[in-house]
Amino acid sequence: xxxxxxxxxxxxxxxQNQTAGTPGRxxxxxxxxxxxxxxxxxxIAPWALAYSVFYAFCMYRNGSGITFPFFVAGSLLFxxxxxxxxxxxxxxxxxxxxxxxxxxxxxxxxTDDGVLIFFNKLGVFLLLLSFLLRQFYDTSKWxxxxxxxxxxxxxxxxxxxxxxxxxxxxxxxxxxxxKTDRRVWYFAIGLIIGIPLLLLxxxxxxxxDAVFRQMTDRLLQNINLSGILNILFRIxxxxxxxxxxxxxxxxxxIREDVPDTRRGEPVLAITVTGLLTLLYLLFSGIQIAGLFLxxxxxxxGYTYAMYAREGFFQLxxxxxxxxxxxLFCLRFFxxxxxxxxxxxxxxxxxxxxxxxxxxxxxMYIRYYYLTYLRILVLWGLALLALLFAGVVVxxxxxxxxxxxxxxxxxxxxxxxxxxxxxxxxxxxxNLASAPGNFFLATEPYQDYYYLRGLSADAAPVLVPYLxxxxxxxxxxxxxxxxxxxxxxxxxxEGSRSGQIGFGxxxxxxxxxxxxxxxxxxxxxxxxxxxxxxxxxx
Numbered sequence: 001x002x003x004x005x006x007x008x009x010x011x012x013x014x015x016q017n018q019t020a021g022t023p024g025r026x027x028x029x030x031x032x033x034x035x036x037x038x039x040x041x042x043x044i045a046p047w048a049l050a051y052s053v054f055y056a057f058c059m060y061r062n063g064s065g066i067t068f069p070f071f072v073a074g075s076l077l078f079x080x081x082x083x084x085x086x087x088x089x090x091x092x093x094x095x096x097x098x099x100x101x102x103x104x105x106x107x108x109x110x111t112d113d114g115v116l117i118f119f120n121k122l123g124v125f126l127l128l129l130s131f132l133l134r135q136f137y138d139t140s141k142w143x144x145x146x147x148x149x150x151x152x153x154x155x156x157x158x159x160x161x162x163x164x165x166x167x168x169x170x171x172x173x174x175x176x177x178x179k180t181d182r183r184v185w186y187f188a189i190g191l192i193i194g195i196p197l198l199l200l201x202x203x204x205x206x207x208x209d210a211v212f213r214q215m216t217d218r219l220l221q222n223i224n225l226s227g228i229l230n231i232l233f234r235i236x237x238x239x240x241x242x243x244x245x246x247x248x249x250x251x252x253x254i255r256e257d258v259p260d261t262r263r264g265e266p267v268l269a270i271t272v273t274g275l276l277t278l279l280y281l282l283f284s285g286i287q288i289a290g291l292f293l294x295x296x297x298x299x300x301g302y303t304y305a306m307y308a309r310e311g312f313f314q315l316x317x318x319x320x321x322x323x324x325x326x327l328f329c330l331r332f333f334x335x336x337x338x339x340x341x342x343x344x345x346x347x348x349x350x351x352x353x354x355x356x357x358x359x360x361x362x363m364y365i366r367y368y369y370l371t372y373l374r375i376l377v378l379w380g381l382a383l384l385a386l387l388f389a390g391v392v393v394x395x396x397x398x399x400x401x402x403x404x405x406x407x408x409x410x411x412x413x414x415x416x417x418x419x420x421x422x423x424x425x426x427x428x429x430n431l432a433s434a435p436g437n438f439f440l441a442t443e444p445y446q447d448y449y450y451l452r453g454l455s456a457d458a459a460p461v462l463v464p465y466l467x468x469x470x471x472x473x474x475x476x477x478x479x480x481x482x483x484x485x486x487x488x489x490x491x492x493e494g495s496r497s498g499q500i501g502f503g504x505x506x507x508x509x510x511x512x513x514x515x516x517x518x519x520x521x522x523x524x525x526x527x528x529x530x531x532x533x534x535x536x537x
Contacts, residue, residue, distance in 0.1 A: 069105030
């Protein structure tokens with residue numbers, strides 16, 4: 001193959017076709033997808049506008065309602081329909097990203113937990129960008145750093161394409177025929193006639209039916225100048241963002257290749273990791289004999305709770321450091337059987353440290369009960385163990401798809417955490433701490449200040465518990481549950497964070513989270529909380 005044929009093949013692989021500029025101007029390179037985007041401006045741009053309007057409908061003052069999974073599905077529908085017009089087929093394995101996004105969307109409207117809702121939305125955003133990158137590029141050899149770098153490029157470089165709707169629209173208008181031009185005019189005339197007619201029929205229907213009138217009045221009450229500006233801003237931002245993102249992806253500016261960086265001398269890595277591994281072997285032996293075989297003798301003055309708390313964070317830090325060291329050695333040092341052996345032993349010792357950290361945390365929970373952070377810690381340790389399992393396989397089998405494995409593990413474990421509802425688990429475990437409990441300490445739970453901050457996810461446990469304490473659940477129907485309790489002398493002085501008063505603070509939080517509750521903002525967790533209280537919904 002001669003040089004010219006090689007150049008042609010390279011251009012074809014990269015999807016780039018040279019378009020000669022006018023004299024005196026720089027030569028412009030366009031991909032096939034960029035050309036198709038301009039040719040199909042009319043269907044894609046209206047789809048982007050409809051998508052942005054749908055986003056405003058789903059998300060306006062509604063961060064975790066039933067419309068969120070529909071917005072996620074709408075996002076996938078918009079980009080997949082754009083792929084069809086751009087001549088891009090859905091790649092094998094892309095369904096994983098789509099299913100994970102939809103599950104995160106469903107999880108969002110099933111929980112009242114603000115932390116989970118935030119990370120669900122972040123997860124949907126990152127999965128969407130990863131899905132788009134996979135569709136436009138060959139990502140089979142990409143690592144975590146390459147993915148994160150490409151996502152950052154995609155976000156920031158997309159700003160440079162914000163003017164593309166105007167330029168592509170202008171280019172499309174110059175090429176369109178009279179038939180298309182007439183259809184545009186008919187669409188505009190239809191809007192001019194249809195909107196006033198729609199308002200007239202709306203008023204007639206509202207006067208004809210009391211239920212429909214009540215719903216319409218509620219809708220109109222929420223419409224004001226600031227609300228209209230907010231909605232228009234959301235529509236404008238998402239329209240330009242969706243189109244600019246598609247336009248930048250069509251240009252295929254991100255490099256696909258991942259250079260081999262394994263040039264380091266293995267002896268250096270073997271020396272450093274070998275010294276650490278010898279130390280880890282000694283430490284692991286002590287952990288196995290002490291914690292796992294029950295031969296541990298605590299230093300004088302130490303309790304099991306003190307011992308667990310003192311060592312947990314240090315072991316967690318060392319385990320994370322080992323993960324970084326092993327991945328660094330695999331990435332930057334030349335292949336060596338001795339290095340692989342040392343890294344394998346280091347990884348096995350790390351499993352012992354992870355298990356020791358988990359046992360220490362469980363011991364600590366026995367005395368100090370569950371909190372949100374402690375659940376996250378146990379979840380993080382399980383995640384770290386599975387990540388290291390993939391690393392061990394990568395050490396022994398070089399062609400193992402480590403990044404895809406890590407992405408699948410993180411997605412599956414996070415979905416499990418999201419659907420588990422940590423606040424429910426916290427209330428369930430802590431309030432079951434009666435004397436003689438087989439797991440927790442024998443003293444009853446006393447941290448009611450913490451309980452009052454739980455979300456509606458904990459309602460199936462908290463509401464029956466409040467009834468057992470003879471709480472007046474009618475307080476929830478009052479304008480403010482705390483004010484109601486104060487006016488009716490439902491607690492003793494100084495007990496607002498104690499067993500007698502914490503529930504009214506929790507009910508006030510539930511009041512605030514459900515004050516805009518309706519069909520569009522429906523949330524499973526909040527619905528179950530209202531139902532458990534007996535409030536009509």
